[in-house]
Amino acid sequence: MLPIIPDPFKLVVRQIKTEDGYKADPTALKQLEVIRKLLGQADQVISCTDAGREGELIMRYVLEYLGYHKETKRLWISSMTEKSIREGFNNLKSSKEFDNLYRAAKARRESDWVVGMNASLSLSMAAGKSNYSLGRVQTPTLGMICRRYLDNRDFIAKSYYLLQLRTTKAGEELVLTCTGKYDTPEKLDTDRKKVYEEKTAKVVQVEKKEVSEEAPLLYDLTALQR
Incomplete structure:
Protein backbone atom coordinates (compact mmCIF):
# COMPACT_ATOMS: atom_id res chain seq x y z
CA MET A 1 0.00 0.00 0.00
CA VAL A 137 17.89 13.95 -9.47
CA GLN A 138 17.86 11.23 -12.12
CA THR A 139 14.49 12.10 -13.67
CA PRO A 140 15.09 15.84 -14.35
CA THR A 141 18.65 15.04 -15.39
CA LEU A 142 17.38 12.49 -17.91
CA GLY A 143 14.85 15.07 -19.06
CA MET A 144 17.66 17.60 -19.68
CA ILE A 145 19.62 15.02 -21.67
CA CYS A 146 16.58 14.14 -23.78
CA ARG A 147 15.76 17.79 -24.48
CA ARG A 148 19.35 18.43 -25.48
CA TYR A 149 19.30 15.41 -27.77
CA LEU A 150 16.07 16.57 -29.42
CA ASP A 151 17.42 20.11 -29.84
CA ASN A 152 20.51 18.70 -31.52
CA ARG A 153 18.53 16.30 -33.69
CA ASP A 154 16.03 18.93 -34.82
CA PHE A 155 18.52 21.76 -35.25
CA ILE A 156 18.22 23.63 -38.55
CA ALA A 157 21.21 25.72 -39.62
CA LYS A 158 20.36 29.30 -40.57
CA SER A 159 22.57 31.84 -42.29
CA TYR A 160 23.19 35.19 -40.64
CA TYR A 161 25.05 38.35 -41.58
CA LEU A 162 27.58 40.54 -39.77
CA LEU A 163 28.31 44.20 -40.28
CA GLN A 164 31.97 45.15 -40.75
CA LEU A 165 33.58 48.57 -40.83
CA ARG A 166 36.80 49.04 -42.76
CA THR A 167 38.77 52.20 -42.23
CA THR A 168 42.36 53.40 -42.58
CA LYS A 169 44.61 55.45 -40.35
CA ALA A 170 48.16 56.42 -41.24
CA GLY A 171 48.15 53.93 -44.09
CA GLU A 172 47.02 51.02 -41.90
CA GLU A 173 43.70 49.31 -42.45
CA LEU A 174 41.49 48.56 -39.49
CA VAL A 175 38.58 46.12 -39.70
CA LEU A 176 35.92 46.21 -37.02
CA THR A 177 33.09 43.66 -36.73
CA CYS A 178 29.84 44.48 -34.96
CA THR A 179 28.62 41.93 -32.43
CA GLY A 180 25.01 42.06 -33.62
CA LYS A 181 23.72 39.46 -36.09
CA TYR A 182 21.30 40.12 -38.96
CA ASP A 183 18.79 37.57 -40.19
CA THR A 184 18.38 39.15 -43.64
CA PRO A 185 20.68 41.15 -45.94
CA GLU A 186 18.02 43.88 -46.15
CA LYS A 187 18.33 44.69 -42.43
CA LEU A 188 22.09 44.62 -42.73
CA ASP A 189 22.07 46.96 -45.73
CA THR A 190 19.97 49.53 -43.88
CA ASP A 191 22.48 49.81 -41.02
CA ARG A 192 25.44 49.62 -43.40
CA LYS A 193 24.23 52.67 -45.28
CA LYS A 194 23.81 54.62 -42.02
CA VAL A 195 27.38 53.79 -40.99
CA TYR A 196 28.99 54.67 -44.31
CA GLU A 197 27.08 57.95 -44.62
CA GLU A 198 29.17 59.24 -41.70
CA LYS A 199 32.33 59.16 -43.85
CA THR A 200 34.57 59.15 -40.76
CA ALA A 201 34.84 56.96 -37.69
CA LYS A 202 35.54 58.38 -34.25
CA VAL A 203 37.08 56.41 -31.37
CA VAL A 204 35.12 57.34 -28.27
CA GLN A 205 36.92 55.21 -25.66
CA VAL A 206 40.24 53.41 -25.31
CA GLU A 207 41.21 51.38 -22.29
CA LYS A 208 44.72 50.13 -21.68
CA LYS A 209 45.92 48.35 -18.57
CA GLU A 210 48.65 46.03 -17.41
CA VAL A 211 47.74 42.93 -15.45
CA SER A 212 50.10 40.70 -13.52
CA GLU A 213 49.01 37.11 -12.92
CA GLU A 214 50.73 34.30 -11.09
CA ALA A 215 51.05 30.94 -12.77
CA PRO A 216 47.94 28.88 -11.97
CA LEU A 217 48.23 26.03 -9.48
CA LEU A 218 47.89 22.46 -10.61
CA TYR A 219 44.39 21.04 -10.47
CA ASP A 220 43.45 19.40 -7.20
CA LEU A 221 41.02 16.49 -6.94
CA THR A 222 38.07 18.69 -6.01
CA ALA A 223 38.60 21.00 -8.99
CA LEU A 224 38.90 18.06 -11.37
CA GLN A 225 35.65 16.53 -10.09
CA ARG A 226 33.88 19.89 -10.32
Whole structure:
Protein backbone atom coordinates (compact mmCIF):
# COMPACT_ATOMS: atom_id res chain seq x y z
CA MET A 1 0.00 0.00 0.00
CA LEU A 2 1.38 3.38 -0.99
CA PRO A 3 2.81 5.63 0.23
CA ILE A 4 5.68 3.77 1.91
CA ILE A 5 7.12 6.03 4.61
CA PRO A 6 9.39 4.45 7.26
CA ASP A 7 8.76 5.74 10.76
CA PRO A 8 11.42 6.09 11.86
CA PHE A 9 14.19 5.67 9.30
CA LYS A 10 16.74 3.18 10.63
CA LEU A 11 20.45 2.93 9.94
CA VAL A 12 21.62 -0.47 8.78
CA VAL A 13 24.93 -1.74 7.45
CA ARG A 14 25.26 -1.91 3.68
CA GLN A 15 23.42 -4.95 2.38
CA ILE A 16 24.53 -7.45 -0.26
CA LYS A 17 22.41 -10.01 -2.07
CA THR A 18 23.07 -13.68 -1.26
CA GLU A 19 21.32 -16.95 -1.99
CA ASP A 20 19.51 -16.59 1.33
CA GLY A 21 18.43 -13.02 0.68
CA TYR A 22 20.02 -9.69 1.63
CA LYS A 23 22.61 -9.69 4.41
CA ALA A 24 25.01 -7.18 5.93
CA ASP A 25 28.22 -6.81 3.93
CA PRO A 26 31.01 -8.55 5.95
CA THR A 27 33.59 -6.07 4.64
CA ALA A 28 31.53 -3.12 5.87
CA LEU A 29 30.98 -4.79 9.25
CA LYS A 30 34.70 -5.39 9.62
CA GLN A 31 35.54 -1.78 8.80
CA LEU A 32 32.93 -0.48 11.23
CA GLU A 33 34.46 -2.56 14.00
CA VAL A 34 37.87 -1.07 13.21
CA ILE A 35 36.36 2.43 13.51
CA ARG A 36 34.58 1.46 16.75
CA LYS A 37 37.87 0.30 18.26
CA LEU A 38 39.67 3.49 17.21
CA LEU A 39 36.90 5.66 18.64
CA GLY A 40 37.37 3.95 21.99
CA GLN A 41 41.09 4.77 21.93
CA ALA A 42 40.83 8.34 20.61
CA ASP A 43 41.14 11.46 22.76
CA GLN A 44 39.54 13.55 20.03
CA VAL A 45 37.72 12.87 16.76
CA ILE A 46 38.20 15.09 13.72
CA SER A 47 35.79 14.73 10.83
CA CYS A 48 37.68 14.96 7.53
CA THR A 49 34.91 14.00 5.13
CA ASP A 50 34.05 16.16 2.10
CA ALA A 51 33.13 19.76 2.90
CA GLY A 52 29.46 19.53 1.99
CA ARG A 53 26.12 18.06 2.96
CA GLU A 54 26.86 14.51 1.85
CA GLY A 55 30.26 14.44 3.54
CA GLU A 56 28.74 15.72 6.76
CA LEU A 57 25.93 13.17 6.59
CA ILE A 58 28.26 10.21 6.05
CA MET A 59 30.36 11.08 9.09
CA ARG A 60 27.33 11.67 11.32
CA TYR A 61 25.71 8.41 10.22
CA VAL A 62 28.83 6.40 11.03
CA LEU A 63 29.15 8.00 14.47
CA GLU A 64 25.44 7.59 15.15
CA TYR A 65 25.47 3.92 14.16
CA LEU A 66 28.45 3.26 16.42
CA GLY A 67 26.84 5.14 19.32
CA TYR A 68 29.48 7.90 19.53
CA HIS A 69 27.82 11.10 20.78
CA LYS A 70 30.75 13.21 21.98
CA GLU A 71 31.53 16.54 20.34
CA THR A 72 33.90 16.27 17.38
CA LYS A 73 36.02 18.73 15.45
CA ARG A 74 35.52 19.48 11.76
CA LEU A 75 38.12 19.91 9.04
CA TRP A 76 36.50 22.20 6.47
CA ILE A 77 38.51 22.62 3.27
CA SER A 78 37.64 22.81 -0.43
CA SER A 79 41.11 22.19 -1.82
CA MET A 80 43.40 19.20 -1.39
CA THR A 81 46.68 21.09 -1.69
CA GLU A 82 49.15 20.74 1.18
CA LYS A 83 48.80 24.43 2.05
CA SER A 84 45.00 24.24 2.28
CA ILE A 85 45.11 21.06 4.36
CA ARG A 86 47.57 22.60 6.85
CA GLU A 87 45.49 25.77 7.12
CA GLY A 88 42.38 23.65 7.69
CA PHE A 89 43.94 21.69 10.55
CA ASN A 90 45.13 24.95 12.11
CA ASN A 91 41.55 26.27 12.03
CA LEU A 92 39.42 23.31 13.10
CA LYS A 93 35.77 24.06 13.81
CA SER A 94 33.30 22.57 16.26
CA SER A 95 30.98 19.98 14.75
CA LYS A 96 28.06 21.86 16.33
CA GLU A 97 28.54 24.62 13.74
CA PHE A 98 27.44 22.14 11.08
CA ASP A 99 24.36 20.70 12.81
CA ASN A 100 21.99 22.44 10.39
CA LEU A 101 24.01 21.19 7.42
CA TYR A 102 23.61 17.65 8.73
CA ARG A 103 19.88 18.13 9.25
CA ALA A 104 19.50 19.46 5.70
CA ALA A 105 21.42 16.50 4.27
CA LYS A 106 19.41 14.02 6.35
CA ALA A 107 16.11 15.58 5.27
CA ARG A 108 17.16 15.52 1.62
CA ARG A 109 18.28 11.90 1.75
CA GLU A 110 15.09 10.71 3.42
CA SER A 111 12.88 12.73 1.09
CA ASP A 112 14.81 11.33 -1.90
CA TRP A 113 14.06 7.83 -0.66
CA VAL A 114 10.36 8.57 -0.11
CA VAL A 115 9.94 10.27 -3.50
CA GLY A 116 12.01 7.71 -5.40
CA MET A 117 10.43 4.65 -3.82
CA ASN A 118 6.81 5.78 -4.05
CA ALA A 119 7.03 7.48 -7.45
CA SER A 120 8.84 4.51 -9.00
CA LEU A 121 6.34 1.99 -7.64
CA SER A 122 3.38 4.18 -8.61
CA LEU A 123 4.58 4.55 -12.20
CA SER A 124 5.44 0.86 -12.49
CA MET A 125 2.01 -0.16 -11.19
CA ALA A 126 0.21 2.28 -13.48
CA ALA A 127 2.20 1.07 -16.50
CA GLY A 128 1.84 -2.58 -15.59
CA LYS A 129 5.59 -3.08 -15.44
CA SER A 130 8.12 -3.23 -12.63
CA ASN A 131 11.22 -1.62 -14.08
CA TYR A 132 10.41 2.08 -14.08
CA SER A 133 12.55 4.31 -11.88
CA LEU A 134 11.95 7.93 -10.91
CA GLY A 135 14.02 10.16 -8.67
CA ARG A 136 14.55 13.77 -7.66
CA VAL A 137 17.89 13.95 -9.47
CA GLN A 138 17.86 11.23 -12.12
CA THR A 139 14.49 12.10 -13.67
CA PRO A 140 15.09 15.84 -14.35
CA THR A 141 18.65 15.04 -15.39
CA LEU A 142 17.38 12.49 -17.91
CA GLY A 143 14.85 15.07 -19.06
CA MET A 144 17.66 17.60 -19.68
CA ILE A 145 19.62 15.02 -21.67
CA CYS A 146 16.58 14.14 -23.78
CA ARG A 147 15.76 17.79 -24.48
CA ARG A 148 19.35 18.43 -25.48
CA TYR A 149 19.30 15.41 -27.77
CA LEU A 150 16.07 16.57 -29.42
CA ASP A 151 17.42 20.11 -29.84
CA ASN A 152 20.51 18.70 -31.52
CA ARG A 153 18.53 16.30 -33.69
CA ASP A 154 16.03 18.93 -34.82
CA PHE A 155 18.52 21.76 -35.25
CA ILE A 156 18.22 23.63 -38.55
CA ALA A 157 21.21 25.72 -39.62
CA LYS A 158 20.36 29.30 -40.57
CA SER A 159 22.57 31.84 -42.29
CA TYR A 160 23.19 35.19 -40.64
CA TYR A 161 25.05 38.35 -41.58
CA LEU A 162 27.58 40.54 -39.77
CA LEU A 163 28.31 44.20 -40.28
CA GLN A 164 31.97 45.15 -40.75
CA LEU A 165 33.58 48.57 -40.83
CA ARG A 166 36.80 49.04 -42.76
CA THR A 167 38.77 52.20 -42.23
CA THR A 168 42.36 53.40 -42.58
CA LYS A 169 44.61 55.45 -40.35
CA ALA A 170 48.16 56.42 -41.24
CA GLY A 171 48.15 53.93 -44.09
CA GLU A 172 47.02 51.02 -41.90
CA GLU A 173 43.70 49.31 -42.45
CA LEU A 174 41.49 48.56 -39.49
CA VAL A 175 38.58 46.12 -39.70
CA LEU A 176 35.92 46.21 -37.02
CA THR A 177 33.09 43.66 -36.73
CA CYS A 178 29.84 44.48 -34.96
CA THR A 179 28.62 41.93 -32.43
CA GLY A 180 25.01 42.06 -33.62
CA LYS A 181 23.72 39.46 -36.09
CA TYR A 182 21.30 40.12 -38.96
CA ASP A 183 18.79 37.57 -40.19
CA THR A 184 18.38 39.15 -43.64
CA PRO A 185 20.68 41.15 -45.94
CA GLU A 186 18.02 43.88 -46.15
CA LYS A 187 18.33 44.69 -42.43
CA LEU A 188 22.09 44.62 -42.73
CA ASP A 189 22.07 46.96 -45.73
CA THR A 190 19.97 49.53 -43.88
CA ASP A 191 22.48 49.81 -41.02
CA ARG A 192 25.44 49.62 -43.40
CA LYS A 193 24.23 52.67 -45.28
CA LYS A 194 23.81 54.62 -42.02
CA VAL A 195 27.38 53.79 -40.99
CA TYR A 196 28.99 54.67 -44.31
CA GLU A 197 27.08 57.95 -44.62
CA GLU A 198 29.17 59.24 -41.70
CA LYS A 199 32.33 59.16 -43.85
CA THR A 200 34.57 59.15 -40.76
CA ALA A 201 34.84 56.96 -37.69
CA LYS A 202 35.54 58.38 -34.25
CA VAL A 203 37.08 56.41 -31.37
CA VAL A 204 35.12 57.34 -28.27
CA GLN A 205 36.92 55.21 -25.66
CA VAL A 206 40.24 53.41 -25.31
CA GLU A 207 41.21 51.38 -22.29
CA LYS A 208 44.72 50.13 -21.68
CA LYS A 209 45.92 48.35 -18.57
CA GLU A 210 48.65 46.03 -17.41
CA VAL A 211 47.74 42.93 -15.45
CA SER A 212 50.10 40.70 -13.52
CA GLU A 213 49.01 37.11 -12.92
CA GLU A 214 50.73 34.30 -11.09
CA ALA A 215 51.05 30.94 -12.77
CA PRO A 216 47.94 28.88 -11.97
CA LEU A 217 48.23 26.03 -9.48
CA LEU A 218 47.89 22.46 -10.61
CA TYR A 219 44.39 21.04 -10.47
CA ASP A 220 43.45 19.40 -7.20
CA LEU A 221 41.02 16.49 -6.94
CA THR A 222 38.07 18.69 -6.01
CA ALA A 223 38.60 21.00 -8.99
CA LEU A 224 38.90 18.06 -11.37
CA GLN A 225 35.65 16.53 -10.09
CA ARG A 226 33.88 19.89 -10.32
